[in-house]
Amino acid sequence: MGKPRSSHLAPRGAASARAARRLPALPEGAFRQGLLLLALVVTGCSPSPADAPPASDARAGPDTPPVTVELFDEQGFADVLGRHRGRVVLVDFWATWCGSCKEQLPHTIALQEKLGEKGLTVITVSLDDPEQKDAVLRVLEENRATTANYLSQYGGSEKSMDVFAIEDGTLPHYKLYDRQGKLAHTFASGGRNIELDEIDRAIAELLRAKAS
Amino acid sequence: MTGRVTLSLAVVAVALFAAASCFAAPKLETGAAAPGFSGTGVDDKEHSLEDYKKAKAVVLVFTCNHCPVAIAYQDRLIQLQKDYESKGVQVVALCVNDRDGDRLPDMKKRAEEKGFNFPYIYDETQESAREYGATCTPHVFLLCPERKIAYQGAIDDNNNPDNVQEHYLRDAIDAVLAGKEVPETVTKQRGCSIKWSK
Numbered sequence: 270m271g272k273p274r275s276s277h278l279a280p281r282g283a284a285s286a287r288a289a290r291r292l293p294a295l296p297e298g299a300f301r302q303g304l305l306l307l308a309l310v311v312t313g314c315s316p317s318p319a320d321a322p323p324a325s326d327a328r329a330g331p332d333t334p335p336v337t338v339e340l341f342d343e344q345g346f347a348d349v350l351g352r353h354r355g356r357v358v359l360v361d362f363w364a365t366w367c368g369s370c371k372e373q374l375p376h377t378i379a380l381q382e383k384l385g386e387k388g389l390t391v392i393t394v395s396l397d398d399p400e401q402k403d404a405v406l407r408v409l410e411e412n413r414a415t416t417a418n419y420l421s422q423y424g425g426s427e428k429s430m431d432v433f434a435i436e437d438g439t440l441p442h443y444k445l446y447d448r449q450g451k452l453a454h455t456f457a458s459g460g461r462n463i464e465l466d467e468i469d470r471a472i473a474e475l476l477r478a479k480a481s
Numbered sequence: 482m483t484g485r486v487t488l489s490l491a492v493v494a495v496a497l498f499a500a501a502s503c504f505a506a507p508k509l510e511t512g513a514a515a516p517g518f519s520g521t522g523v524d525d526k527e528h529s530l531e532d533y534k535k536a537k538a539v540v541l542v543f544t545c546n547h548c549p550v551a552i553a554y555q556d557r558l559i560q561l562q563k564d565y566e567s568k569g570v571q572v573v574a575l576c577v578n579d580r581d582g583d584r585l586p587d588m589k590k591r592a593e594e595k596g597f598n599f600p601y602i603y604d605e606t607q608e609s610a611r612e613y614g615a616t617c618t619p620h621v622f623l624l625c626p627e628r629k630i631a632y633q634g635a636i637d638d639n640n641n642p643d644n645v646q647e648h649y650l651r652d653a654i655d656a657v658l659a660g661k662e663v664p665e666t667v668t669k670q671r672g673c674s675i676k677w678s679k
Contacts, residue, residue, distance in 0.1 A: 440672075
């Protein structure tokens with residue numbers, strides 16, 4: 270993050286003149302994540318998801334698989350969902366700039382560990398700038414995010430909110446798909462605070478509905 | 482007064498629609514009368530929409546201290562006020578978050594540090610955000626001379642100032658000042674969720 274900005278996303282028009290400032294990134298909630306990580310280590314909880322992220326082919330063994338993040342767009346998202354047909358899929362849309370997201374990320378990752386074998390696949394999608402991939406990866410690593418992790422090619426833009434249908438433009442945001450690949454629940458934080466319990470309950474219900 | 486009643490009905494209608502549908506349509510339609518608001522400013526004075534009667538257009542922005550997206554837009558708001566002050570545009574920043582670091586004492590610090598050239602007001606009732614249908618920070622509403630909603634959504638199309646291509650808010654202000662149709666009246670706001678009390 271502290272590195273000079275590369276400019277492969279070339280600005281157009283007056284934008285560049287008006288805008289020589291950088292996006293700040295506040296490590297909100299990092300301490301809490303540290304504690305969680307510590308707790309995982311102490312309890313010897315070794316994450317070995319049944320459904321490992323595509324970019325990671327590490328075998329589940331004594332060593333935890335490497336945490337990875339891949340850039341994707343709406344087509345990539347559709348493909349990922351398609352690959353997991355038959356499983357319940359939870360998608361956690363987050364960003365390093367979103368404090369509440371980072372507070373809730375450990376919960377999402379724990380779900381993968383807890384319910385992966387029961388048929389849940391957890392996907393995280395960061396809406397950070399692609400240039401901030403390192404910062405994204407750092408947060409994911411701090412959380413031992415052995416989930417399948419993606420980064421929107423469109424970054425923190427309106428396009429991201431559009432293509433992923435985040436209607437209220439607000440993070441945190443979750444989408445939950447049933448085993449048929451149909452969107453079953455959307456948890457949007459725009460009008461109210463999201464209770465993590467409701468996500469858990471919705472997942473449990475969808476997992477109970479066996480593939481028919 | 483009748484305007485108020487009509488507005489309340491409209492709000493109810495929209496609320497019913499929103500409850501019946503997953504699609505998060507804006508709570509206020511373009512052209513709807515702008516709801517009032519009130520709160521305490523970083524100047525310790527009470528502020529309300531009526532205080533800005535003289536302004537041709539009001540840019541009401543729901544924002545806060547902590548959210549990095551809101552922070553990323555601070556300088557853009559300061560610049561906006563600078564550029565449009567002489568044209569009769571007034572930026573008014575509202576914070577409604579129920580969160581440590583986002584309440585009045587910290588807002589005062591931020592306004593001082595950044596040199597905000599616009600009022601920064603705390604509405605702890607959160608009613609303003611409910612009435613406008615604000616969901617995140619920052620989320621802007623442009624009120625035209627008749628104090629109707631002329632534009633709502635994002636300030637521009639990218640959190641990163643280097644990557645901005647569409648200046649939605651500026652385009653809307655220019656249109657309103659010129660008495661023209663606003664090219665895009667609704668865009669998708671982006672940011673951190675408003676921290677609701679309940």
